Amino acid sequence: MMVLKRKQIVVLSLILMIVVAGYLQYSYNNSGMSVNDSDDISVSQFDEETERLGEALYVDNTMVLEDEKKDDKKEEKREEGDKEKSKQDTKAIQASKEANEFFAQAKMDKDVTRARDKEELEKITNDANATEDQKTQAYEQMLKLLDNSDKEMRIETLIKNKGFSDVVVFFGDDGSVDVIVKAPSISSVEVAQIAEIASRQAGVDISNVHVSNKF
Numbered sequence: 001m002m003v004l005k006r007k008q009i010v011v012l013s014l015i016l017m018i019v020v021a022g023y024l025q026y027s028y029n030n031s032g033m034s035v036n037d038s039d040d041i042s043v044s045q046f047d048e049e050t051e052r053l054g055e056a057l058y059v060d061n062t063m064v065l066e067d068e069k070k071d072d073k074k075e076e077k078r079e080e081g082d083k084e085k086s087k088q089d090t091k092a093i094q095a096s097k098e099a100n101e102f103f104a105q106a107k108m109d110k111d112v113t114r115a116r117d118k119e120e121l122e123k124i125t126n127d128a129n130a131t132e133d134q135k136t137q138a139y140e141q142m143l144k145l146l147d148n149s150d151k152e153m154r155i156e157t158l159i160k161n162k163g164f165s166d167v168v169v170f171f172g173d174d175g176s177v178d179v180i181v182k183a184p185s186i187s188s189v190e191v192a193q194i195a196e197i198a199s200r201q202a203g204v205d206i207s208n209v210h211v212s213n214k215f
Contacts, residue, residue: 099182099215103166106180110170118145155179155201159194169198176208184215 124130124138152169159167159181166182177198186194191211199206 096215100166102214103168103180103182106168110168114145114149118142121145151202155198158197158201162190162193162197171202175204176210177202177204179209179211181211181213182215183213186211186213 121138121142125135125142127135130138148171152171155169155177156167159179164181164183168180170178170180172178179194179198181194183190194211195206195209198204198209198211202209
């Protein structure tokens with residue numbers, strides 16, 4: 001807006017200067033009289049004023065051009081910044097989408113595997129040809145599946161309460177617990193908090209808890 005006003009001032013000043021010069025020239029040519037000393041002084045003064053005005057207009061116009069260059073550079077930097085931010089936002093959205101798909105798929109796979117294992121164990125407990133020992137072991141494994149499922153849900157809920165948008169927990173056959181949280185990064189303090197929750201709820205040593213992030 002400032003640049004536009006300066007341009008308008010420059011243009012109007014030039015027009016005014018041309019109009020005044022033209023008027024004086026017209027008046028002088030039509031007077032039919034000789035120019036006396038006073039007229040010479042007036043014309044000389046007018047020429048000096050015109051020259052000063054022209055210099056002032058030149059300087060002002062130069063300043064306008066410099067301001068335009070500065071504004072153009074600022075605009076270019078702003079556009080570059082907007083493009084970079086747009087790229088980062090796109091990457092973040094894509095990464096978040098991939099993370100959402102990962103957690104959804106991981107939970108679904110876990111549920112499918114657990115349902116299949118439960119079904120196989122139920123077949124054993126209902127098999128007339130299975131021994132009592134086999135049925136007992138199958139029943140105990142079913143109880144363990146249900147217990148692990150309950151523990152996983154409690155761990156996931158408690159970790160979400162710490163501010164994480166999503167989390168998935170896996171119980172290993174070797175007694176280990178893997179916890180994956182949805183986050184761009186996790187601090188050592190957060191890792192310690194997550195491990196403490198998993199260790200306490202799962203009843204395992206904290207050294208057997210492995211925490212990682214996905215985003």
